[in-house]
Amino acid sequence: MKTMFTPLQIAGMEVKNRTFMAPMSLGYESQDGTVNEKMEAYWLRRAEGGVGCIIVDATSVDPSVPYLGNTLCFRSEESIQKYKHFTDKVHQYGCKIIPQITHPGPESVSAFYGVAPVASSVYPNSMGQMTRELAIEELPGIVDLYVKASLDAQRAGFDGIELHCAHAYMLLGSFLSPLRNKRTDAYGGSLLNRARLLFEVIDGIKEACGKDFPIILRMSGSEKDPQGNTLEDMKRLIPYLEKHGVDCFEISGGTQYERCNKIIPCHGEAEFTNLEEAKAIKSVATKPVITVGKILDARLAEDVLDAGEVDGVVIGRALLAEPDFVKKAEEARYDEIAPCAACGVGCVGEQTKRRPATCVINPIAGRELEFEFTQAEDIKNIVVVGAGIGGLAAARILAKRGHHVLVLEKEKKAGGQLNLACRPPFKQEISKWVVYLLNECARYGVEIRYETEATSAMIEELRPQIVILATGAKPFLLPIEGKETMVLANDVLNGDVNIPSGNVAIIGGGMVGMETAEYILHHARGNASVTLIEMMDTIGQGMVPNNLVPTMKRFKQEGVQMITSAKVKSIQEGTITVETKQGEIQYSGFTHVICAAGSTSWNPLYEEVKDKQETYVIGDANGVAQALEAVRAAYELGYKL
Numbered sequence: 001m002k003t004m005f006t007p008l009q010i011a012g013m014e015v016k017n018r019t020f021m022a023p024m025s026l027g028y029e030s031q032d033g034t035v036n037e038k039m040e041a042y043w044l045r046r047a048e049g050g051v052g053c054i055i056v057d058a059t060s061v062d063p064s065v066p067y068l069g070n071t072l073c074f075r076s077e078e079s080i081q082k083y084k085h086f087t088d089k090v091h092q093y094g095c096k097i098i099p100q101i102t103h104p105g106p107e108s109v110s111a112f113y114g115v116a117p118v119a120s121s122v123y124p125n126s127m128g129q130m131t132r133e134l135a136i137e138e139l140p141g142i143v144d145l146y147v148k149a150s151l152d153a154q155r156a157g158f159d160g161i162e163l164h165c166a167h168a169y170m171l172l173g174s175f176l177s178p179l180r181n182k183r184t185d186a187y188g189g190s191l192l193n194r195a196r197l198l199f200e201v202i203d204g205i206k207e208a209c210g211k212d213f214p215i216i217l218r219m220s221g222s223e224k225d226p227q228g229n230t231l232e233d234m235k236r237l238i239p240y241l242e243k244h245g246v247d248c249f250e251i252s253g254g255t256q257y258e259r260c261n262k263i264i265p266c267h268g269e270a271e272f273t274n275l276e277e278a279k280a281i282k283s284v285a286t287k288p289v290i291t292v293g294k295i296l297d298a299r300l301a302e303d304v305l306d307a308g309e310v311d312g313v314v315i316g317r318a319l320l321a322e323p324d325f326v327k328k329a330e331e332a333r334y335d336e337i338a339p340c341a342a343c344g345v346g347c348v349g350e351q352t353k354r355r356p357a358t359c360v361i362n363p364i365a366g367r368e369l370e371f372e373f374t375q376a377e378d379i380k381n382i383v384v385v386g387a388g389i390g391g392l393a394a395a396r397i398l399a400k401r402g403h404h405v406l407v408l409e410k411e412k413k414a415g416g417q418l419n420l421a422c423r424p425p426f427k428q429e430i431s432k433w434v435v436y437l438l439n440e441c442a443r444y445g446v447e448i449r450y451e452t453e454a455t456s457a458m459i460e461e462l463r464p465q466i467v468i469l470a471t472g473a474k475p476f477l478l479p480i481e482g483k484e485t486m487v488l489a490n491d492v493l494n495g496d497v498n499i500p501s502g503n504v505a506i507i508g509g510g511m512v513g514m515e516t517a518e519y520i521l522h523h524a525r526g527n528a529s530v531t532l533i534e535m536m537d538t539i540g541q542g543m544v545p546n547n548l549v550p551t552m553k554r555f556k557q558e559g560v561q562m563i564t565s566a567k568v569k570s571i572q573e574g575t576i577t578v579e580t581k582q583g584e585i586q587y588s589g590f591t592h593v594i595c596a597a598g599s600t601s602w603n604p605l606y607e608e609v610k611d612k613q614e615t616y617v618i619g620d621a622n623g624v625a626q627a628l629e630a631v632r633a634a635y636e637l638g639y640k641l
Helices: 037-048 077-091 109-113 136-155 170-176 196-209 231-244 275-282 298-306 317-321 325-330 345-352 389-400 428-443 456-462 489-493 511-523 545-558 627-640
Strands: 008-010 013-015 019-021 053-060 096-102 161-165 215-220 248-252 289-292 312-315 381-385 404-408 447-449 466-469 473-475 502-507 528-533 561-563 567-572 575-580 583-587 592-595 599-601 614-617
Touching (some): 013 096, 037 053, 037 077, 077 136, 096 170, 161 196, 170 196, 196 215, 215 231, 298 325, 312 317, 317 325, 381 456, 389 404, 389 428, 389 627, 489 511, 502 511, 511 528
Parallel strands (some): 019 312, 053 096, 096 161, 161 215, 381 404, 381 466, 502 528, 502 592
Antiparallel strands (some): 008 013, 575 583
C-alpha cells in the first residue's frame, strides 16, 4: 500500500491516512463565529472524499477580536455545542478534525471598530493600519485566551488543535519574526526570546488539555526574506518546541506582507513549494513533519511520502477543485481528479473582492447544498457551439447527467482563450483544465467535431432540443487615429505576429497586456524593451495579489516601463499621444504597438437560432469575464436542464 494511505499517529490522535485539509478562511462562516449549513456541507463533502484530517479555518481565541469579517470562534456554551454537533458528523466518515487556533493580533479588522490591532511592536499591518505594542503585563492574559480556546475545542469534540505561528503573521507570528518584533524586553531580540510567548502558550495548553491532546504547529520553514527567520533559525528552535510539547510540525513558508506568493503559491512557484525546508526540519525533529504549499498532484504526493521525505501532506486548493482528491488517488483514478491550476482566481481573487471563495474548475465549492447531482429525467439532444472552457464544462456536466451532447468547434483543437492564456511564461499549468475536461467529455460520451464552424442551417439540420452558445469573444481594437498600425495581443500570443526585438508599446495594462509583455520579453532574440500604457490608475487590475506581486517584481528586473492614468489618443510613426490629468504627452521611438485593450462578446448565431430551438448563451459570448464566470454559468445551466 502507498504510504499516503497508511495511518499517522500524532500524540493521542490517529489519522487514517497522511492527508490533511488546509485551513483557507474562505468566508463561509456565520456571523456568530459558528459553522453554518453551507460551511458544514463544504467540509463534510471533503470528509466524504477521504481526507484524513480537516484543519478548520482560522479560529480566534478572542471573540471580540475578529480576523476577517465573520471569524470562527468559541463564543458561548451554545456555540461549543453547535461545534460538537458538527465534529460528530465529521467523525462518522472516519475523519479527524482540528481547529487552527489563533489570535489575529495585527491582522484583526478591529481598527474598523475604533480599536487598534495589537502586535509584538508598532508597525503598519496589511491594511495600512498602525498596530499597538502589547505591554508585557498583558501577555499572561493572551496565554489564558489560547488555553481557554483549546479547552473549548476539546469540549467541542475536536481531536486536537493547530497553532498558527507562521508567515510573520497574526500574533504569535508577529512575536516570532524579526521582521515584526522590535521589542527590547524579554520577549524580543534573540530567537528564544521571540519564541517565549509561543512557549508559554504551548505550556499552558498542554497543562490544561493533557499530553494526549495533540498540538500541531504551523510555522514557516523559512520566511524567505533577508530580514526574516531563516531555515537555520527554525532548525535550532525545533528541540525547544518539542520539549515544550509540540506534537507535529506543519511547514509553510514566506511572509504575509512581503512574500504572500510563497504562502499561497500560484503561477511561477514550484509544486511542493516548502518541501526542502520540511525535509530539513524533519532531519532534526523527532515528531511528525507535514508540509503545505502547492501540493496539486496526487502522484507526486504519493512519491514524496513513499520516499519518507515528510510524514504527511496538507492540501488546500486541490481539495477545493476536487473534493474526492484522496479517494480517487487511492483508487488510482488520477485522470478523473479535477485539477487545481494554481490560478488563485476563485479562491484568493474572490476573497479580495469580499466575496466567498470558490474555484474556477469546481464552482460547486461552497455551494454544495445548491447542487445535488441527479440523473436527468428527460434526456435531450443538446448542441454546444464552442469548445472553450465554458462550452466543455457545460458539455461535461450535461453528458454526466445523461443528455446526448454534441460540441461544434471551428478551430482544430479545444480550449478557446485558454490556448492563449497558456502561452506566457509561468502559465502552462492552466492547460490542465482543458486536458481534464476533454478526458471527462470522452468518458461521458460527448462528441466533439473540430474544424466545424456552426451555422443556423447546420444546427437546424441536427435537430437539437437545446442549443448552448459558448462562442466566446473577439479582441477589441481601439478606435483611434493610427489604429491600422497596431497589432492585437491575441495575434502575438498565438504566434501569428513575431516580435523578436524592438521597443514595444502595449496599450492596456490588464492581465492580457501583462501576459503579452512577459511573452515578448521571454521570447526575445535580440534587445527588447516593453512599455505598458494603461488608462486606469493601476497596472494589473483583476490579477490576484499572489500572481501580481511576482509579476511586478519581474517587470522591475526587466525594466518594463509602466505608464498609468493615460488614455491613448493617436499613434503616428512610432509616436503615441496620450491624454493625462496633466494634459497631452507624447511617447516616441516605438517599433511595435500592441493593443491589449480587452474583448467584446462574439455571438453571431443567437438571433438566428433563438426562435427555432431552446437557446442559452454562456461565457464570454454572454458578457466578457474571467473563466470563473464561464464555468459557473456552465454548471448552473448543466444542473438546471
